[in-house]
Amino acid sequence: MPTSPTLADRLALRERPAGRPLMYQDWGDLLFMHWPVPAEVIQPHLPPRLQVDTYDGMAWLAIVPFRMWDVRSRVTPPVPGVREFLELNVRTYVHLDGVPGVCFxxxxxxxxxxxxxxxxxxxxxYFRAQLTLERPTPERLHYTGHRVHNGAPHAHFSATWHLGEVLPPSEPGSLAFFLTERYCLYAACEKGQRLYRGRISHDPWPLRSVELLNFESDLVEGHGLPPVVGEPVLHAGGPLHVSLWALQRV
Structure with a gap:
């Protein structure tokens, strides 16, 4: 089996890639919800060649709701109506040729x-969804939504959380670093026969502690994965300015 990335490999991705980004975005009002899952549960659901990335022998499955704004391309003029929207993703962590990243x-x-x-x-x-984010107080957020994409599996999500204290920067090698410091995404098409890697660049996440007040979702089960169980590892993140580069086939 391919060797997992070293800490040096992970830290190297903090360096800004060469060339000019394709897009710029800002992310915030974000909640990282992570559950440990046996690696053998995740691996069969990954595109060929990707290997599940683990921390202390466990894979991690995440649900991440957040808000995106000031979305713009370097190569096209601003498009009205697409500069700000909500997003909700289900993800895990993978590596290929020593390069760790995210698989959605x-x-x-x-x-x-x-x-x-x-x-x-x-x-x-990606799927179209009706999502709402409410902030009844500065420290409390309520995020709900359901999928409306034609032909896509049903999915719904609801969570309310309360922001806690500002956390120190995640220490390299820590679980928080493993879960949140991700500077690369992987994408596949043609049933996984073509694999792409995309680089992103941003400062390390500014994190806060979180109290989860309620949570309901069937997003994970819609992918043929077992329901998440137990209390998730929680971090709130943002705001953060992000640069994205064009995909490269790998």
Missing amino acids: FSLDATNALAVWAARTFFHLP
């Missing part, structure tokens, strides 16, 4: 044009 099982978003563009040009499993 699904990404739900409120903007139809953004969904089309991401599916067409980034080969990512």
